[in-house]
Amino acid sequence: MCTCLLSFDPDSPVPVLAVGVRDEYTDRAWDMPAAHWPDRPGLVGGRDRQAGGTWLAVNPAAHRLGVVLNGCGVDAPAEGRLSRGDLPLRAAEHGDLGALDLARFDPFHLVCAEPDKIRLWTWTGLDLTDRWLDPGTHLVVNTGLDATCPGPSQIPEAALDGIRARLAHFRPLLASTPRPDPSGDASTAAAWGPWLPLAEGDALSTSDPRALLHRHTTDEGRVFGTTSVSLVALSHEGLRYDFTALPGDPTAWTRVLPA
Template sequence: MCTVIAGVEPGARTPVVLAGVRDEMADRPWRGPAAHWPRFPGLVGGLDLQAGGTWLAADATVPRVAALLNGTGRQASPAIRRSRGDLPLRAAAHGGLPGGDLAVYDPFHLVVAEPGGVRLWHWDGERLTEDKLPPGLHVIVNDGLVTGDADPKVAWFAPRFAAAPRPSADDPGDATWAGWRELAAGAGLPAADPRALVVRRELADGRVWGTSSVTLVALGEAGLRYDFDARPGDASAWTTVLAPPRGKR
């Protein structure tokens, strides 16, 4: 179950902070964040080598980030189905839900964040809805927006993210990022714990499904900072992919 955690604080120097946890089959090939798409110059994100798209894309010049989660509902017809991995690319490039016939996509949740706020679209295969997230800490999973009463993971992590020091987009080091980094890396909970954010499951066919990467993005007055952890569960594995120009910090 992929997860996006969004902290929204209008008026703050860094009004939006986003954590993205990607869960996928371990044998699905991918590459780490880079400018992989010539048709979308300026976009940076991880590349899904199987379908060519991404689960999260960032444009530092706006700044803007778009993230995708699989949804639940009516699946697209195999005759017309397209990969959902192009949705974050087009949303990050253009700032909203991409146009076209949504019937070609399986259900999804699409998050688009800018310093001015966070929008969330839900497509269940038949109906499209949209939310603008109010101030506060929000958790989005494959079932959509959830509260602590409905999910033990949310009950454990949401108050801890809300209480942790807020990452600052213009922090050139890790001082303000340590709390969210530790939490997004799993906070040390075992992968089998029902509260776990970083998960791993050995399936009956011998394949492994679990958390393949974690992303943190902060959007503020200075621009966008994008940190990435390719070894989920290891809080020392974080690297900074994008950061605001030094003169803007």
């Protein structure tokens, strides 16, 4: 149930603002954002220990961001399946997908953002859609830019209801929240201003159907919920990356970049 909130204003000093919300099983081990990939020097992101990839990567030298969300459609065959965690690294490194055997990947949505453009790829397991996002605000969820699955859906109707409720609540809220100017050396709270309550879930309960930050226990007894939130700002002069591993706690934010 990951979510990526985007604001794109090419005329702003900081044209791209992004909130990356990662939802995962809370017992799945991961590492805090750092330069974890020696074969990809300069890339920074949190590392999933199970598959070795990431959900969000930044390239400070290129002022570029890559974010992946699970999609809906037809899963790849188990034999030969590749982790989607490589995709944000690829996007952040090259700004493109390059030559990929997409049939080896489960469905995904991949955001690649730079100060003057935002690109969104959607793979359903059958078809690839490649689009450029217009200036404005956008919410990317597991069904894409709205609550309609672009391919065959494995998402239960109750989960789709939650996606619809989240979009209905946060889409107008994102559009009406003043854009901050997160440049310079200010603290996370000072830099992100009115966007910080937004990134902290707008004070909604984690059990609220509209929740951006959520948490629930599955029938198998595992806890699934929001495990981290990232704030990324892209400008032609630089890149800022703030992170929390305790979503909803305003004191837990740290600045990853600039270091």
